[in-house]
Each structure stands twice: as C-alpha cells, then as structure tokens.
Amino acid sequence: QTQIxxxxxxxxxxxxxxxxxxxADRYADGSVTxxxxxxxxxxxxxxxxxxxxxxxxxYLNGTSNGRxxxxxxxxxxxxxxxxxxxxxxxDDGSLAAFYFLRS
Numbered sequence: 001q002t003q004i005x006x007x008x009x010x011x012x013x014x015x016x017x018x019x020x021x022x023x024a025d026r027y028a029d030g031s032v033t034x035x036x037x038x039x040x041x042x043x044x045x046x047x048x049x050x051x052x053x054x055x056x057x058x059y060l061n062g063t064s065n066g067r068x069x070x071x072x073x074x075x076x077x078x079x080x081x082x083x084x085x086x087x088x089x090x091d092d093g094s095l096a097a098f099y100f101l102r103s
Contacts, residue, residue: 049079
C-alpha cells in the first residue's frame, strides 16, 4: 500500500496544481485528455478553494479486462468544502481510473 499511497499523493498534487496534463499522461490507455479533465474539474476547484488535507483512506482491489488494479479512496478537505478521490492504479503506476467527487 505504500506504493499506492505515493502514487495517490502524486496525483492529488497534480490535481491541486491543476496539472491536468500530468494526470492525463498517467492513463494507461490514453483515453482521457487534459482538456476533458480541466472542463470537469477547474470550476469545482475554484469553488472549493485551497486543499487543506486528507482524512480517511480505504483500499479496494479489482480486475479490469484481466488486469489487476488497486483503488485508493481518500476523503479530502478544502477551504470551502469536502471531497473524495477515487484513484485506481495498475501495478505499473499507470491510471486505471481517476474520479473526484464533491461531498
């Protein structure tokens, strides 16, 4: 789990820095673009304000098309609200999925 924690922190840092290209580049299949991420996330980030920290974390494991992945589900806080990251990684550190849900 320490590797997943490190990868999760990298993706959260990219999110907080609005480095949508870095997140898009991590996708294993290239299915997500920086523009899509920006459209979906930037206004939410404007509303939530600065990142203030992480709360509880859960881990799940699954398989996608025969390929195992691990998911980190982290509760997070911002100046103006709460959220949840659901970030799934294949064993090479590439993204299987990235979701941010506003609480």
